[in-house]
Every structure is written in structure tokens, then in C-alpha cells.
Amino acid sequence: MKMKQRTIENFMYTMIKNGFGEPYKEVEEYFSNKDSKNKDVLDVGSGQGRNSLMLSDFGFNVTSIDLSRVGIKQMQERARERYLSIEGIEGDVLEYEFTKRFDYILVDMVLHTFKSKENVQFFLKKMRHIIKNNGEMCMIFPIEDEVYEYAKGIVNKTEEQWVEVSSSMIRVTHKMFGLTRKFEFAMYVIKNKDV
């Protein structure tokens, strides 16, 4: 399954550069209002790096992880062109053993690719171990996906140990891998319940 996904992403990324376009303005606004000095951000499923590059431009220390070798390579090439330094990891976020903790975790259009509620649950538990106290996780995902129903309910559930900071909608018409269409995404920011 992962192998198949990796192959599809590698193929699409090779065919079309910067296929996801520019970062959503809501994501840009959220991070531009934060103090980036000495702050570590993990970009989960960083794709071709549109968000990682923006975050590094803002001055955050950025670590990007993606299944796609091509995506990580393209992101690092674009970072070099801008004289930015971003740590890129080709790996599976559900399996990778992180050795540091993060002030922010960004999960833009990735949750729905985990395919099952169990994987999303596992992911959220794992992220709790690598987010710093008072750290925040920003998640964007399509509302038509069934993961929406689940992710909507994750906050305020004691077993998940996350609490909602904010929730909003992102409505955009944009070009994604050559196709222009309307998208509706949910954007949730959550943090550890017990800090």
C-alpha cells in the first residue's frame, strides 16, 4: 500500500513541479503571526515542499518528512536556490523514530491519506510524544472525506488528550496538478490538553 502510494507520488511529482501551488493564505496567516525564533516545525507529508519553504522563509527551523523521495529532493533543491536549510526525511511518519520535539506540527492534506481511523488515532498519539508543551498542531483536510467526521470529534475526547485551539474552513479555487477546481478544507489547530 505504502509502496503504491510512494510510486504514485514520485510519478506525479516528477511530471509536475509545484503541483499543489502556493500555500493557503489561512496557513500562511496562522504561521506568520507566530514568533519563529528558535522554533522547530515538523511538516508532515511535506510533498513538494510548498509549506516547508514558506516556514523556512519565516525563520522557523523546519524538518520535513514524506514518503516520496522525489518530493523531498525537489523541496531541498528549491530550498538551496533560496539559500534556506531544511532537514528532509524520506520516511513514513507512522514508523519513523523522531529524536527531537517540535513547537509546531503541520499536517496539510495528509490525514485522509492514512486511510483508516486506527492510523489517524495512532498518528495523533505519536504526535503527542514529539510535540513540546504548549506546542500546537495545525491540520488541514478535505471535508468531503470521511476522516473529517472522525477528526472533527477527536478534540475534547479524553483518550486523545488534545484540545481545540481553533477551527475554520478554507474555501479555495485553485489549480492542483493541472486541474482547476473548488476545494473545501477544514483547518483545525489543536494542542495538548494537560498543559
Ligand SMILES: C[S@@+](CC[C@H](N)C(=O)[O-])C[C@H]1O[C@@H](n2cnc3c(N)ncnc32)[C@H](O)[C@@H]1O
Ligand atoms: C496530498 S499531498 C500534500 C503535500 C503537502 N502537505 C502540501 O500540502 O503541499 C500528501 C503527501 O503526504 C505524503 N504522505 C502520505 N502518507 C505519509 C506517511 N505515512 N508518511 C509520510 N508522508 C506521507 C505523501 O507522500 C504526499 O506527498
